[in-house]
Amino acid sequence: MANVLSIQSHVAYGHVGNASAVFPLQRLGHEVWPVHTVQFSNHTGYGSWTGRVFDGQAVDEVVDGIAARGVLGSCDAVLSGYLGSADIGHAVVGTVARVREANPSAVYCCDPVIGDVGRGVFVRPGIAEFMRDVAVPAADVVTPNHFELDLLTGRGTRTLAEVRDAVAALQATGPRVVLVTSLDVEDTPEDAVDLLAAEGGRAWRVRTPELGLSVNGAGDAIAALFLAHWMSSGSAATALGAAASSVFGLLRMTAEAGSREILTVAAQEEFVAPSRTFEVVEV
Numbered sequence: 001m002a003n004v005l006s007i008q009s010h011v012a013y014g015h016v017g018n019a020s021a022v023f024p025l026q027r028l029g030h031e032v033w034p035v036h037t038v039q040f041s042n043h044t045g046y047g048s049w050t051g052r053v054f055d056g057q058a059v060d061e062v063v064d065g066i067a068a069r070g071v072l073g074s075c076d077a078v079l080s081g082y083l084g085s086a087d088i089g090h091a092v093v094g095t096v097a098r099v100r101e102a103n104p105s106a107v108y109c110c111d112p113v114i115g116d117v118g119r120g121v122f123v124r125p126g127i128a129e130f131m132r133d134v135a136v137p138a139a140d141v142v143t144p145n146h147f148e149l150d151l152l153t154g155r156g157t158r159t160l161a162e163v164r165d166a167v168a169a170l171q172a173t174g175p176r177v178v179l180v181t182s183l184d185v186e187d188t189p190e191d192a193v194d195l196l197a198a199e200g201g202r203a204w205r206v207r208t209p210e211l212g213l214s215v216n217g218a219g220d221a222i223a224a225l226f227l228a229h230w231m232s233s234g235s236a237a238t239a240l241g242a243a244a245s246s247v248f249g250l251l252r253m254t255a256e257a258g259s260r261e262i263l264t265v266a267a268q269e270e271f272v273a274p275s276r277t278f279e280v281v282e283v
């Protein structure tokens with residue numbers, strides 16, 4: 001079981017950021033040390049929300065307090081997501097350096113939350129550049145969606161071969177492991193969603209049905225699950241299959257209930273024993 005320092009947004013109502021990532025990790029038996037980059041009433045997909053964006057100092061203060069407990073050396077992973085500001089991003093990367101100093105085998109998983117197909121870029125100016133130039137190069141594992149992969153690599157990938165090239169280009173900047181979510185390439189069927197994971201010059205794909213819903217927070221859940229399964233199995237292929245199957249189960253229940261928020265709590269069995277598992281194919 002791992003100790004995961006999860007530095008992400010928090011919402012009071014609903015499930016994005018830490019409010020999406022923390023519980024699945026706990027349900028799998030991991031300890032999570034959540035540090036919040038923002039505290040909002042609800043996710044920004046609603047168009048209006050209250051609450052505030054914290055700053056780098058606010059993140060540093062909490063990490064200082066954790067360090068004062070003498071436990072940074074037992075931190076196995078840092079997970080980061082929605083940042084709020086580039087200043088917070090610098091605090092995250094500074095925290096990663098502190099954790100690695102205390103535990104050289106700790107890993108950093110960066111979910112480079114920038115935007116999405118359709119919605120475009122939904123973070124503040126400067127965040128995309130910060131992700132590309134600072135956070136992603138510092139990471140061991142990154143989990144962009146297809147839109148973010150293209151943006152980070154300055155490409156417009158349409159085929160699996162182009163995606164693999166872009167993933168290799170991203171790996172050349174630092175991260176060993178890449179998970180691309182919501183992959184939509186030329187041979188992706190209309191009614192399907194692809195995901196691709198790459199590690200050590202190899203890549204694997206999983207294909208699930210596309211569900212008739214559009215939700216926020218699925219990316220935050222899949223990044224957390226992928227990291228947890230990658231740490232426990234040591235295999236990107238295994239982690240891909242497990243994370244994709246769990247998130248599919250979560251979203252299938254969400255779609256059946258017609259809920260605007262993902263059913264993180266009600267669908268908790270899906271994190272432990274997905275009701276449907278999908279084949280992992282090397283590509």
Ligand SMILES: Nc1ncnc2c1ncn2[C@@H]1O[C@H](COP(=O)(O)OP(=O)(O)O)[C@@H](O)[C@H]1O
Pocket residue numbers: 115116145146180181182183193194195208209210211212213214215216217218219220222244247248251
């Ligand atoms: N409408 C959907 N139907 C099926 N699976 C989905 C759907 N939306 C999200 N997912 C699953 O959740 C994963 C993460 O969602 P995604 O939208 O890519 O994350 P993000 O919110 O970071 O953009 C996708 O790769 C896919 O496996």
Ligand SMILES: Cc1ncc(COP(=O)(O)O)c(C=O)c1O
Pocket residue numbers: 009010011016017038040042043044045082113215216217218219220221
């Ligand atoms: C506060 C906050 N955090 C995180 C996210 C990321 O959500 P997703 O997992 O859908 O990328 C969003 C997206 O709306 C958000 O508003």
Ligand SMILES: [Mg+2]
Pocket residue numbers: 111112113114145219220
């Ligand atoms: Mg995302």
